[in-house]
Amino acid sequence: MTLMKSWVESANSADTPFPLNNLPYGVFTTNSLEPRCGVAIGDMILDMFAAEEAGLIELAEDPVFDVPYWNDVMELGPEAWDVLRARLQELLIEGASEQASVAPLLIPMTDARMEMPLVVAEFTDFYAGKHHATNVGTMFRSAENALPPNWLHIPIGYNGRASSVVVSGTDIIRPNGQTKAPDADMPSFGPSKRLDIELEMGAIVGTASELGHPITVTQADEMIFGYVLLNDWSARDIQPWENQPLGPFQGKVFATSISPWIVTRAALEPFRTLTPPREKELLPYLHEPNPMLYNIDLSVTLQPEGGTATTICETNYNEMYYSAPQQLTHHASSGCPMTPGDLLGSGTISGPEKHQRGSLLEMSWGGKEPFEIGGGQTRSFIEDGDTLTLHGAAKGDGYLIGFGTCVGTIKPAVKFP
Template identity: 55%
Template sequence: MRDETHDPARASWVEGAAGHPDFALQNLPYGVFSAGDAPRVGVAIGDHIADLATLEAAGLVRPDPDRTVFDAAALNPFMALGPPAWLATRRALSRLLGGEDGRLKDDPALAARALVPAARARLHMPFAVAEYTDFYASREHATNVGTMFRGADHALPANWLHIPIGYNGRASTVVVSGTDIVRPMGQLKGARDRAPRFAPCERLDFELEVGAVVGVPSAMGTRLTTAEADAAIFGYVLLNDWSARDIQVWEYVPLGPFQAKAFATSISPWVVTAAALEPFRVAPPERAVPLLGYLVEETPNNLDLSLTVDLAPAGGAARTVSRTNARGLYFSAAQQLAHHSACGCAMRVGDLLGSGTVSGPEAGSWGSLLELGWNGTTPVPLADGTTRAFLEDGDTLTLRGWCEREGAVRIGFGAVGGTVLPARP
């Protein structure tokens, strides 16, 4: 539902916020930061972070009248208050930072305490991840991978067009942007090897994804409709699900990914709320076959979200190796969440749902090196003239995302980055 918080004519009085490529007044993403003191919740506004713990203590925002929720190292206490509190807080912050409510703008001393320059802040994990589930929602990605390993005639599994395929990952290794990624060790077995060996991964990859953050829990035995699932999503992050392709190909039969995906998943430090993204909802791709009733959506729940991936070798310049858009995902986050609960699985505040690799129809829009380099056969050129079939030690990956369309203010996600470190034998 759109309201005054989306009005493109409104601008913030905070210096640098108007026209900011990511964090204008219409965005107000949530994160956790510190500035030489204890971590607490803030919202990004231009090149500053509004310290919500300070605003809460001053009585300018009070999502819960009985207790504080922003003087915390995670968003979970705030998310647990539910959609009415989310919306009321967004509107209150929009008015404070937009100047209609002058209690912050007209109090220079309070504003100096509450508006922290982002350059002085350290960003932390924005929420405590309860559980992590990764899906496989891009038809283009699934088709590319299936073509490589099974041939074009058998690219998609028989169930793929009917069901959001996913697997349960590891919440313990979801990390915030900027965390270095140690190359994993594991069992490797080449096609001509007689037996496996234990060694560092040789085919390390990234996966460009979007993560949905669940803010409303559901009880065991409860099934969510797509509308209920959509309403339960607090917001979205950018997500890089690092992948060890050679470990995966040996271990995934018969139960699917395990060690190849368990070692690291990076997310962006800012959670862009579902409310901020209302102007960018779009319809999903046309269905190849009818979906079962519990997956049918009554509203457009895909996001017109542009995405890029930059790859920089150690000490070298970055090159954009992929440009794509999440609007083409075959299954939305709402459908993924509805399917996740269809068996009666309980969902928790802080559950994270990865979209799976986001790939478009052209080679330059594919969201992994596995596809961009077509399983190592056509290495990807970098800015320094070298190429990559898979990631090397010292490589830095940076994912960025933003929503932009005529008649709406651009909403940015910032970036999620990580550098590959050598394995620890």
């Protein structure tokens, strides 16, 4: 597929992340407008509340854009999603007959502030990147026992906290928690000293499944409304002390950042790709009938306070061992009901090379190999004042399908009472 031309000139640049081919969904506000749904097109945002009020968009008998989140649209299902996308392209394509009616409803992105694009119902984080799992397992166990026995058979995950999922640009306060040094008799309590990122993609569930009823991989794929960049912030010193026997808790639940724009499956369709070859045959319920992963370039920059940004990671979503539909299928395989607004974190996306590692834990090899970030500084883990930014885009023929950035700046821990 090539670039689709729009009458919004900024959407026709090969460098914009938001051409007519994309049309991602977000929520924005301005100094004069209350938070509302919007669609990105070039350097503008189409006000969906105003478009619905003007009769340009009609998806259901009752309004769905009179609320500042996309959950109501999700619940309408895939057929309505397709209708909406087709209508938006009809309104914004070059030569559109209704251009004069739509143009006044465009808001410059420079005038807007982005909000959470959805109400997150539940958050589940997976551990589904083979290179990341191998690196971490090698560090903490051995190269021979890097992957646990179940890893090549199921996408491992845990239930996180929806309440601490925040939109890009939200400052992240360094968490307090219990840690225990290997040579200490007792644990101590205080700010995490080994704060980290996890470069992930987030899949947003758009339609529900029933309690007690599993779903197929094909059904799971159709249930996914869209994707966001996701940074699952991690306290690596709190995490190992609390992990046994039930797994992640305070070391993971203090904050998860997502990018402000939901990129739809339809926009990503040209970039589908296969998951990697299997070392062990998966059980039939996890078999993919067609490619369900995506070719999306990803990178991370780190900018110290007052300094310049340095790219510390470059990788691709196609490095995942399990796709989001496989993760969703396994999640529902016990009969667990899935809900519109559920958010699934892919797990850290690392590649086979050192520059492709999606966490500082891997980049510094557990703190043993600090890396340079420019200006004579090095890092093993994140310091106060550091800004971490996730970037992502699929690259088409003369166009990009971008997600916006996923940004968080670390602020000092709050003193415990």
